[in-house]
Amino acid sequence: MSKEIVVSGIRPTGDLHLGNYFGAIKNFIAMQETHNCFFFIADYHSLTTHPTPENLHGNVRSVLANYLAAGIDPEKATLYLQSDIPETAELYLFLNMNAYMGELARCTSFKEKARKQPNNVNAGLLTYPTLMAADIIIHKAQKVPVGKDQEQHLEMTRQFANRFNRMYNVDYFPEPQAFNFGAQLVKIPGLDGSGKMGKSEGEGNAIFFSDDPKVIRKKVMRALTDSGPTELNQTKPIYIQNLFTLMEVVSTPDVVKKFDNDYNNCVIRYGDLKKQLAEDIVSFTEPMREKIKSIISNDSYIKKVVEMGREKAKESASKTINEVREIIGIKRF
Numbered sequence: 001m002s003k004e005i006v007v008s009g010i011r012p013t014g015d016l017h018l019g020n021y022f023g024a025i026k027n028f029i030a031m032q033e034t035h036n037c038f039f040f041i042a043d044y045h046s047l048t049t050h051p052t053p054e055n056l057h058g059n060v061r062s063v064l065a066n067y068l069a070a071g072i073d074p075e076k077a078t079l080y081l082q083s084d085i086p087e088t089a090e091l092y093l094f095l096n097m098n099a100y101m102g103e104l105a106r107c108t109s110f111k112e113k114a115r116k117q118p119n120n121v122n123a124g125l126l127t128y129p130t131l132m133a134a135d136i137i138i139h140k141a142q143k144v145p146v147g148k149d150q151e152q153h154l155e156m157t158r159q160f161a162n163r164f165n166r167m168y169n170v171d172y173f174p175e176p177q178a179f180n181f182g183a184q185l186v187k188i189p190g191l192d193g194s195g196k197m198g199k200s201e202g203e204g205n206a207i208f209f210s211d212d213p214k215v216i217r218k219k220v221m222r223a224l225t226d227s228g229p230t231e232l233n234q235t236k237p238i239y240i241q242n243l244f245t246l247m248e249v250v251s252t253p254d255v256v257k258k259f260d261n262d263y264n265n266c267v268i269r270y271g272d273l274k275k276q277l278a279e280d281i282v283s284f285t286e287p288m289r290e291k292i293k294s295i296i297s298n299d300s301y302i303k304k305v306v307e308m309g310r311e312k313a314k315e316s317a318s319k320t321i322n323e324v325r326e327i328i329g330i331k332r333f
C-alpha cells in the first residue's frame with residue numbers, strides 16, 4: 001500500500017519557537033518515519049508582510065537550519081522552498097478563479113492581519129488561504145500537521161478542493177485534514193499572559209530554539225504572575241494556566257504534578273515554578289541550539305538539501321499541475 005501524503009509549511013519569519021515545535025515540527029519528525037512527507041518554507045506567503053530581500057533570504061536560511069536541527073531528515077522527508085515550485089503559483093491562480101471575495105474576507109486571519117497592518121491590506125493577504133490550499137493539494141495531501149491557529153485555513157482548503165472536484169465533475173483532490181498525533185490540535189501560549197506564542201506577538205512572548213540560556217531565563221522570569229491562590233483548588237487565571245501548559249510540554253509529569261498540588265494547596269512559590277520551567281526549557285532547546293550553529297555555517301550542506309528537496313517536490317507538483325490543466329481544459333496542441 002502506498003504511504004499517506006503529508007504536507008506542511010512554515011513561514012520564514014526568523015528562528016522557530018516552541019509554538020512551532022509543539023504545534024507542528026514534533027509531528028513532522030514522527031510522520032517522516034511512516035508517511036510520504038513534504039515540508040516546505042513558505043517564502044511566497046511571507047511576502048504579504050513585505051520583508052526586505054536580505055531579511056527574507058536570511059530568514060529562509062534560518063528556518064532551514066532550524067528544521068534540520070530539530071530533526072527533519074531530508075533523506076526521509078522532502079524539504080523544500082515554496083518558491084522553488086512555481087507549479088504552486090499556477091495552481092494558486094487556478095484556485096483563485098473559484099474563490100470568492102466574501103469567503104476570503106471573512107477569514108479570521110485576514111481580518112486580524114488587516115487590523116495589524118492597516119496600511120498594507122494587499123491582495124496576497126486576502127488570498128493567503130488559496131495559496132495555502134495550493135501548497136497542500138499540489139501534492140494531493142491527506143494530512144496536514146499544524147497548530148490550532150491553522151484550523152480555519154484547512155477548512156477552506158477542503159472547500160476549495162471539493163469545489164474543484166464538483167466543478168469539473170472529477171474525484172481528483174482528496175480532502176486534507178489538519179493533524180496532530182495527540183488528537184487535538186495544539187495552541188502553545190506565549191509568556192505575556194495572553195494569546196498564543198508567536199513571533200509577532202511582542203518582545204519576550206516567544207522562546208526561540210536559538211535563544212541562549214540567559215535569554216530564556218530572563219524571558220521566563222519576567223512572565224506575569226500574581227500573589228498566589230487564596231482558596232484551595234482555585235481555578236487558575238489564564239496567565240498562570242499558560243505557565244502550566246508550557247510546563248506540560250517541556251517538564252516531566254511529576255514536576256507538573258508537584259506544582260499543581262502546590263497551587264491547589266495554596267503553597268505554590270511562583271519563583272520556584274519559573275526557575276524550574278526555565279531550566280526545563282533550557283535543557284529541551286540545548287541540543288537544537290548547538291546544531292543550528294553548526295548547520296547555518298555549512299553552505300554546501302544547505303545547498304545540497306535545498307537541491308534535493310526541489311527535485312523531489314518538483315516531480316510530485318508537475319504531475320499534479322499537468323493533470324489539473326488537462327481537467328480544466330488547458331490542453332497542448
Ligand code: TYM
Pocket residue numbers: 007008009010011012019020021022023024042045131132135136144145146147148149150153186187188189196197198
Ligand atoms: P506559521 O509559520 O505561522 O507557523 C508554522 C506552524 O507552527 C504552528 N504554530 C503554533 N502551534 C501551536 N501553538 C503556537 N503558539 C503556534 N505558533 C505557530 C502553526 O500552526 C503552523 O503549523 N499559514 C502557515 C504556513 C503555511 C502552511 C501551508 C501550513 C503556508 N502554507 C500549508 C500548512 C500547510 C503559517 O503561517 O504558519
